[in-house]
Amino acid sequence: MANKIRSEDFADILQWVALALFIVFLAILLAAILPLEILDSRWQVRVISALLGSSSLPLIGVVLILFSNFLDENVSPIGSKISLLRRLSGFAAIGFLLLIPLQITAGSRLLNQQSGNEVTQLKVLQRAADAIRSSNNEADLKNALRQLPGAPSNLDRPLAAPLPQVKDALISRLDPAVKRLQSQVDEAKQNRLQQALGIWIRDAGMAAGYAIGFSGLGSFQERGSLFRSLIPGRRKNIWK
Secondary structure, three states: OOOOOOHHHHHHHHHHHHHHHHHHHHHHHHHHHOOOOOOOHHHHHHHHHHHHHHOHHHHHHHHHHHHHHHHOOOOOOOHHHHHHHHHHHHHHHHHHHHHHHHHHHHHHHHHHHHHHHHHHHHHHHHHHHHHHHHOOOHHHHHHHHOOOOOOOOOOOOOOOOOHHHHHHHHHHHHHHHHHHHHHHHHHHHHHHHHHHHHHHHHHHHHHHHHHHHHHHHOOOOOOOOHHHHOOOOOOOOOOO
16 A cells, blocks of 8 residues: 655645646746837737636646645745745736726726728728718819729729719719628617627636635735635634
8 A cells, every 4th residue: 555645745746846836836827928119909819818728727826835835834946935925916906907997997998999990991981972972173073082991003094974873883882881881880880889888797707716816815014814804703813
């Protein structure tokens, strides 16, 4: 029959597993952070997504370290830093709470940027249609046509029909195209907003969950669990 593993050996194993989880978390986060584009909404959303998607690793790592310290308080390499680790967990809890408005703000900016490209195309068509309607001569009409995306290159040739007839023909084609694009822009914006709401709710829930988890592990000024210290009548000092 195999010998049972000693508590101090098991505590040492837990410490090294926790250290491995921290390294994996930092690698994932570093890959999302680089290259640095702090003012870019896409970068902000990417980093927040990576943070929320991998923060279970340090959360489990802290639990393993605390449990290993419970088994053997002299364990290395991190056992002597329990107070610092719990204090950092408390700050992490605050950080996750602050992450909720940040991810909503960054997501909103990204949503507006995506909608802005389509709205720009729509405005180009609308301006061209208005310019065609207001054109009073052949030169004005050709200048209006040059505003259209993919305008023909043979605009220097004379009109094949009278100006009013050409204008009516162009408007009859442009108006339906403008309406279709307007409908597509509105539909795409609505779909993106619905998807974004689902993502924001999910990310806010994850951030709140991590905040609760890290606050339960955190401690300030040796007062025991930060999470319990916030609940009236439930103060309890553990793992000081």
